Each structure stands twice: as C-alpha cells, then as structure tokens.
Amino acid sequence: MLRLPATLMRGGTSKCWVFDAEAMSAAGAAGGPGGRLDTILASAFGATDPRQIDGVGGATSTTSKAVIVRPSTEPGVDIDYLFAQVGIGTAGVEWASNCGNCATAVGLYALRTGLAKPVHPTTTVEMRNENTGVRLSATVPTPGGTVPELGEATVPGSLALGVPVALGFRDPAGANTGALLPTGNGVDRLELPHRPSGIDATLVDAGAPAVLADAAALDSDALETVGDFAALVPVLTALRRGAALRMGLASPHDPVSHSVPKVGVVAPPGDYVTSLGERVAAVDYDLAVRMVSMHAPHPAIGLTSAVALAAAALAPGTIPAKLAENRPIATLLRLGTPAGVVTAEVSLDDTGTVRTVTLHRAARAIATAELFVPALLQESV
Amino acid sequence: MLRLPATLMRGGTSKCWVFDAEAMSAAGAAGGPGGRLDTILASAFGATDPRQIDGVGGATSTTSKAVIVRPSTEPGVDIDYLFAQVGIGTAGVEWASNCGNCATAVGLYALRTGLAKPVHPTTTVEMRNENTGVRLSATVPTPGGTVPELGEATVPGSLALGVPVALGFRDPAGANTGALLPTGNGVDRLELPHRPSGIDATLVDAGAPAVLADAAALDSDALETVGDFAALVPVLTALRRGAALRMGLASPHDPVSHSVPKVGVVAPPGDYVTSLGERVAAVDYDLAVRMVSMHAPHPAIGLTSAVALAAAALAPGTIPAKLAENRPIATLLRLGTPAGVVTAEVSLDDTGTVRTVTLHRAARAIATAELFVPALLQESV
Incomplete structure (x- = not known):
C-alpha cells in the first residue's frame, strides 16, 4: 500500500492536509490534477463515503482540503502550491479554486519545512497559487529566525489560538478572466x-x-x-x-x-x-x-x-x-x-488598481503523518 | 509543545485515534482518566470547538474517539485498552463506555504494533476494556504470520473495504451491574x-x-x-x-x-x-x-x-x-x-448463560502520526 507523508495544518477556520510535491511525484502523481493525483487524494481522504469514514477527510467543505507544495521556479516567489477541494460522497476532486485559509497554512508550512528561510524579526513568504495563477504573501513573526509553533492570534469562527499570519493577495483583479469586472458592468x-x-x-x-x-x-x-x-x-x-x-x-x-x-x-x-x-x-x-x-x-x-x-x-x-x-x-x-x-x-496604486488585499489570520501545525492509501494497495511505491 | 505519537484507525463505522499508554505516560498522563490525560486528549482533538477545527477530531460522535492501549498484566489477556469519547464543543472527556468499533480497530492495532503476536493462519487477540472490565477477542486472518494492511470485509454503513475482524464479547452479561437484567425484570x-x-x-x-x-x-x-x-x-x-x-x-x-x-x-x-x-x-x-x-x-x-x-x-x-x-x-x-x-x-453455555456474542466487522489503519498538543505549549516533554 502507498505510504504518503503529509502534514495536517489549521489555516484560519479550515483544516488542510499539506503534501510535498516531491512525495506525490514519488507516488507517481507528478502529472498534477486529474488521473492518479485525484485517485490518491480521494482514497487518502475516504472521499467516496459521505462521512469520509475510511480516510483523513473531515466530511465538511472546510475539512476536506488538500494542498500540494513545491519550490517555485519563478524569481521572487518562494513556493508554488496547488489547492484541491476533495469530494465528500464522491471521488471527484475540484481543482478550479484557490483557498485563502489553506494559503495561510501553506505560508507557515513553508517556514516549518525550510521551503522558505525564516529571518528576524518577520518573514514574508511569497507564494503562487497554481490553480488560479494568483500571487499571495504570508507574513509571519519569526523572532531570531525561529518559526513559532503557536501564537495568540484568532480568527472569527474559532476561539483557537494560532501563529499570526498576514495573508496578502497580490494584484488580485482579473486573474481568471482578465478583468476585475469581467462583463464590464458593476451590476x-x-x-x-x-x-x-x-x-x-x-x-x-x-x-x-x-x-x-x-x-x-x-x-x-x-x-x-x-x-x-x-x-x-x-x-x-x-x-x-x-x-x-x-x-x-x-x-x-x-x-x-x-x-x-x-x-x-x-x-x-x-x-x-x-x-x-x-x-x-x-x-x-x-x-x-x-x-x-x-x-x-x-x-x-x-x-x-x-x-x-x-x-x-x-x-x-x-x-x-x-x-x-x-x-x-x-x-x-x-x-x-x-x-x-x-x-x-x-491597497491601491495611483491608477486606482488594487495592488494587495491583506487579511489577518492564524495558523498552526496540528500533526505530521504518514497516510496509508488503499487505492494503490497492489503497489509498494 | 507536546508531540504525541498516535495511529488513526478505522474500526467499522468509527474513526479512532489510538495511543500507546507508554507515550501517554511519557507525556505525564500515566494517571488515567481525569486530569492531564483529559487535557491532552481535548487539546489534541480541538474538543472545545464544535467543529474541532484546531485538532484531529472529526466533530461527530463516531469520529471523536480515542483509545489508549497497553500490554495486559492479566494472564491470558494480550492487551488492556481504555476508550475515551472526546467532547465536541466542550473539553469534557467521557470515560464511562466501551466502544466496539474501536475494539475492532484495537485488535488490528495490537497485531500491527507487535502487542500481540500474529500466527498462521488466524490470530485471536484477547483484550480487556478498562472502562467496563469487559473481555473481548478480535480474530484476524494472519496468513503466514503476517498482518494484512487491507481486506475485502465491509460493514453496514460504509462501502469501504477493510481487514475482516470477528469481534467477540466474552461473558458480556452483568459487567456493570452484576446481572443481565439489573432490575430482575424483563420489562x-x-x-x-x-x-x-x-x-x-x-x-x-x-x-x-x-x-x-x-x-x-x-x-x-x-x-x-x-x-x-x-x-x-x-x-x-x-x-x-x-x-x-x-x-x-x-x-x-x-x-x-x-x-x-x-x-x-x-x-x-x-x-x-x-x-x-x-x-x-x-x-x-x-x-x-x-x-x-x-x-x-x-x-x-x-x-x-x-x-x-x-x-x-x-x-x-x-x-x-x-x-x-x-x-x-x-x-x-x-x-x-x-x-x-x-x-x-x-453462544450460550449449558445453563443458558451468554458466553460470547460475536460481530463480523472490518478495520484498517488510515495513518500514523505525531500530534502537536497546544495545551502543553510551555513544556517540551
């Protein structure tokens, strides 16, 4: 059976299972969305069951999320990540969206795992979401170049404490359609x-x-x-x-x-x-x-x-x-x-174009794990 | 922050986080139910939040369960286990019940981890539930003395496949009250x-x-x-x-x-x-x-x-x-x-007393993990 390393992170009010792209490649899922990667995620999460009882999914939209992270090849960008909304009661995986809560988690994950280097007193991780092409930044306090395990930040919807992460959406307008208002109309x-x-x-x-x-x-x-x-x-x-x-x-x-x-x-x-x-x-x-x-x-x-x-x-x-x-x-x-x-x-530039939208969030690592993926029972990858 | 090893098992239609008693002792929770053990479980599961968003709990009664397993000191018994129903939206932990689904999972866990020795062709793990004193057995196919990772068994309520486990409840009558019918009446x-x-x-x-x-x-x-x-x-x-x-x-x-x-x-x-x-x-x-x-x-x-x-x-x-x-x-x-x-x-004995009630179930290991427990942030155990 496939054994797949993963980290369970809380980002704001979501739980996200974060996978290293290298581990996914080793599992034969280097091709990205569709095919084997979808099969692996659906099986790991127990997606076909509406309660996700046979996997690590949480059976709600905010707890059936996965992210695959890799170092970016783009100058000035630390990491690229791919977000997956894993099906609940269906093996389908949706790849069309970004998820800000998971982006928050990924920023902290990148610092934890060395994908981005923490520097005193705060570190901004530059990120690219592969689903949408959107650029984001995650700014985390890293006193003395160390990555905190927990902090005092909260978000609406949860009383839980986490590491404060300021999540910036860079040049957010028109990433999917080319324009802030795709029809040209306000209404x-x-x-x-x-x-x-x-x-x-x-x-x-x-x-x-x-x-x-x-x-x-x-x-x-x-x-x-x-x-x-x-x-x-x-x-x-x-x-x-x-x-x-x-x-x-x-x-x-x-x-x-x-x-x-x-x-x-x-x-x-x-x-x-x-x-x-x-x-x-x-x-x-x-x-x-x-x-x-x-x-x-x-x-x-x-x-x-x-x-x-x-x-x-x-x-x-x-x-x-x-x-x-x-x-x-x-x-x-x-x-x-x-x-x-x-x-x-x-924040707007001189032309009135939106440059960055920043949200103040919280994240923490909940667990590191090795997942057993039954879809690939016959193989020992 | 406390780092605690644990295994996520599916037993029938439940998910159970299984902990080794030794790891709990190392975390200072050797005392059993109440106090520090409850604090650790509630924190690891994110119990205080109704969606358990800051922990490994699944926010439903069948996915907010923990088991602590230890080798038994009782002759003829392989393992003792303690079952915890972890609160959802409350830090409370209930210790008064046994859970058959988790018992199924624990039987397979004991074989996986060497707490019970697998022998050809099937192995019966003898277990004692510490909450209730009840004795149980889990019989698992172990061809050639190997422990299967997956099988073809299913249970009502899930289409997921698992290792077949025949779960026997030994001498089940009167464990809590001394009599099958505690009031002496049928109605x-x-x-x-x-x-x-x-x-x-x-x-x-x-x-x-x-x-x-x-x-x-x-x-x-x-x-x-x-x-x-x-x-x-x-x-x-x-x-x-x-x-x-x-x-x-x-x-x-x-x-x-x-x-x-x-x-x-x-x-x-x-x-x-x-x-x-x-x-x-x-x-x-x-x-x-x-x-x-x-x-x-x-x-x-x-x-x-x-x-x-x-x-x-x-x-x-x-x-x-x-x-x-x-x-x-x-x-x-x-x-x-x-x-x-x-x-x-x-199965009844000659006097009409119930000796064993057997249920045919399925189990599998979903993940092994290291949980980060924020309740004990100040300590590095």
Whole structure:
C-alpha cells in the first residue's frame, strides 16, 4: 500500500492536509490534477463515503482540503502550491479554486519545512497559487529566525489560538478572466429558473471569481444564521451556474462546477448574533454577507471571497460599493459573516488598481503523518 | 509543545485515534482518566470547538474517539485498552463506555504494533476494556504470520473495504451491574417528563448497559431515517437518565451522563431504506432498532448496543425477545439499523448463560502520526 507523508495544518477556520510535491511525484502523481493525483487524494481522504469514514477527510467543505507544495521556479516567489477541494460522497476532486485559509497554512508550512528561510524579526513568504495563477504573501513573526509553533492570534469562527499570519493577495483583479469586472458592468441581471425577471448581481474576479447577489432581491437580509441561510442554497447554486457562463468561466456543455464562481448574498449592515453566540452591532461592520461553500452555507467566508468583496466594494457602481458606501475608511472593508467580522485591507496604486488585499489570520501545525492509501494497495511505491 | 505519537484507525463505522499508554505516560498522563490525560486528549482533538477545527477530531460522535492501549498484566489477556469519547464543543472527556468499533480497530492495532503476536493462519487477540472490565477477542486472518494492511470485509454503513475482524464479547452479561437484567425484570416502567403514565422499556447490561424502549409507545416504528429519528432524541435523553438511576449506574446527585446507558427504541421488522439508499425487507432481519449516540441519532448501532440487544433477545420476557420471537435461528439476531443489517451471533453455555456474542466487522489503519498538543505549549516533554 502507498505510504504518503503529509502534514495536517489549521489555516484560519479550515483544516488542510499539506503534501510535498516531491512525495506525490514519488507516488507517481507528478502529472498534477486529474488521473492518479485525484485517485490518491480521494482514497487518502475516504472521499467516496459521505462521512469520509475510511480516510483523513473531515466530511465538511472546510475539512476536506488538500494542498500540494513545491519550490517555485519563478524569481521572487518562494513556493508554488496547488489547492484541491476533495469530494465528500464522491471521488471527484475540484481543482478550479484557490483557498485563502489553506494559503495561510501553506505560508507557515513553508517556514516549518525550510521551503522558505525564516529571518528576524518577520518573514514574508511569497507564494503562487497554481490553480488560479494568483500571487499571495504570508507574513509571519519569526523572532531570531525561529518559526513559532503557536501564537495568540484568532480568527472569527474559532476561539483557537494560532501563529499570526498576514495573508496578502497580490494584484488580485482579473486573474481568471482578465478583468476585475469581467462583463464590464458593476451590476448584471442574471436569469434564474422560476424567476422570470431575473436577479441583480455583481460579477467580480479578484482573489477568486465571485457572484454577489443583492440579498434583498431574494427576500434575505444577509443576517441569517447558517441554518436559515441553507434555504437559499438551491437558488444560489443555480445563480452560480448562470454566472459561470456569463463570466466566461464555463461553456454551456461543460460539467457544472460546484465551487466556481463563489456565490453569496450581500446587504447593508444590521445587528446579528454569530454562530458562537456573540452579538455584532450594525455599526461594527460595513457589509453583511452570507456565502455558499460547495452545496452548503459557508460557516464564515472564504478568504478569496473576502478579497472579491473588498475589491468589488472599491469599484464604483457595484452592489457591494453601493451597500457599503457609508463605511468610515474607504480602503478597509469590515465584512459581517455568520462567524463574526472579517476585515480586509485594500491597497491601491495611483491608477486606482488594487495592488494587495491583506487579511489577518492564524495558523498552526496540528500533526505530521504518514497516510496509508488503499487505492494503490497492489503497489509498494 | 507536546508531540504525541498516535495511529488513526478505522474500526467499522468509527474513526479512532489510538495511543500507546507508554507515550501517554511519557507525556505525564500515566494517571488515567481525569486530569492531564483529559487535557491532552481535548487539546489534541480541538474538543472545545464544535467543529474541532484546531485538532484531529472529526466533530461527530463516531469520529471523536480515542483509545489508549497497553500490554495486559492479566494472564491470558494480550492487551488492556481504555476508550475515551472526546467532547465536541466542550473539553469534557467521557470515560464511562466501551466502544466496539474501536475494539475492532484495537485488535488490528495490537497485531500491527507487535502487542500481540500474529500466527498462521488466524490470530485471536484477547483484550480487556478498562472502562467496563469487559473481555473481548478480535480474530484476524494472519496468513503466514503476517498482518494484512487491507481486506475485502465491509460493514453496514460504509462501502469501504477493510481487514475482516470477528469481534467477540466474552461473558458480556452483568459487567456493570452484576446481572443481565439489573432490575430482575424483563420489562420496567420508567417515568418520563410530560408523560404521566411512563413508558415500558427493557433495562439490560451486556456489552454495555442499555435501555431499550418499545418504539410503539413513542409512536415510532423504529424504521425512521436518521433525520426523522432526531425528533425522538430529547425524550430518549430523558429516558437515559431515568434508566441510569433505576439500574444503579448513577445517583440522583451525580452529573448527567450523555453516554450511559445506551438508549434506543426497538420494533418488529418492517421494510425500510438505508441511509445509503439500499432497500431492506422485513424478512431479511429480526428486529428494527434506532439508537441514540450522545445527543444525536446513531447512524448505525454501537456494537456494544448490538451485544445488549442480542443478549436481551435471548432472555425470556424482555421487549426484544417478544418483538423478535419469530426469528428463524434463536442464537442469531439480525438487527435492522439505519445503515443496514448487523448480525450478532450468541453462544450460550449449558445453563443458558451468554458466553460470547460475536460481530463480523472490518478495520484498517488510515495513518500514523505525531500530534502537536497546544495545551502543553510551555513544556517540551
């Protein structure tokens, strides 16, 4: 049976199994997405079972994630990484997205494993996401050139402590479609089944492609609990497909993606209570948001979705820009998510182009492991 | 930070993190349940978070389990093991139960790690569960004295293949209370809040203490889907407490246990569809059952609950005996669970005492790991 080294990292509110590309190559999966690499990941995670009971997967969208890391050949970049959303109840592996939580974890992983060299007092790991071509940076405190095992940083949605990681998304606009607003419009009207008049949404490409619907058009205030928001998942899944076509991310005959683009609803801020029971007042944030992850409500917000929202909010005429127009600091967007407030800092250049969106996150190594992969039972690689 | 070696095993439909008692001793947790051992497990699993996002726990009752294994000092017994149900959203660890799925995993683990010596063609590992004092055996095919990494065995509730393990519960009756029927009755009437007339149930102690209510008295047919059965969890949780008092497992001033005794409903067989979509006909099994695990429906049945049911069905006058009286083979009880049919073989001695209840199961090693335990950050053990 194949024995595969891997590290379980927490990045923010996700768990990510991180693999070294060299180990994957040794297992015969040097070819990247598709084929043997998918087989190995699906088997290691126990993906075909809806509870992932026969593997290391956690059977939720935020705990069924893998990353393959390699040294980068690009000048000025330390590492390249490939993100995999491993199927739950299906052997399929989705390769079309980036994951900001896993990027956070990978930044710390690179320092732990020597893929990036820690220097006093902080180290910035430069990273390239191979799925999307997006450039990211992870800045970690490394006093005396040592890599901390734990720190005092937290993220909304978890009380757990971790190493603080400032995650920067570099030049995030247009990585998938060539433009921040792929249709050229701040608002597009999209068709929906059983809704002849369609619905207004902003189609944006920054960090990840995303479709952000005006919550009010769906009788939502984007303040719902995760449980209540589940009722909107079917209509938003249909919206995701329509947006994928409109943004040129898919053709009508392509299989339907369950992860691209990101999809959710936005609304003006209102008072609400987080999943952990904390009260959040409308004045404490700028824009209410509820996102979908695969086929379920996202417990917080995907970081790439947060980047898309922050970039959209700085683009005049978009729905997020209109709904968050009263925010006190134009370049700071505070997002009200089911887990709490996520703050995105946007830095613009002289032309008004988004240069970096930074999110303050936390990560830690949970375990190092050797995984036994039954799909390759017959081989002893 | 504490670094702790551990092995992730699948046993049937559970995932269990198996720890060597020596490694736990080295971590200063030689004292057993309570104190430091609980702190280490809760921290390693990320127990305080309801999604166990900062640890190796799987955030469900069947994936938040740990076992600590040691060589036994008892003649004729290979290993002793201690089972822990690690909290989900709480740092609490429950030590009052045994877990049959983990026992299956531990049998294979003992052979893998040399705690028991494999011999041709099959090896029976003799085990003692320290939580309950129960004796168990795990019989594994070991051709040529080698331990298989995988086999062709499956269990209801999962399509995953594993090494076949025949799990025998030795002399299961009365381990907790001294008698198969602790009250001396086949049927007892228990009080319930908002139900002045009470409800009939069988209180049995075999494998684990269990309270088995007549489903009909709760307007149930014990054929519900897991989702529908959830509606009965609150009343069965109240029943568990009442039964704990009646069986002498707790005193009125003790804290309420969320796992002892096992609680569920039983009914005559009927046609139903399993969670995986398979049709099960009434003629294909003998007794319908729906059990509770902690505060949620059990997706299948706990193996110790299956032992309790099988032993109860062979005791005249109990509810299971009456409901399953038409079964074709008296010593074979086929249980219709949400995941499919679980078959228990009962062997009796000349006096009619239950000697062994055997269940055919599957197990495999998923990963070996070194866990980083932040609770002990300050120490380098």
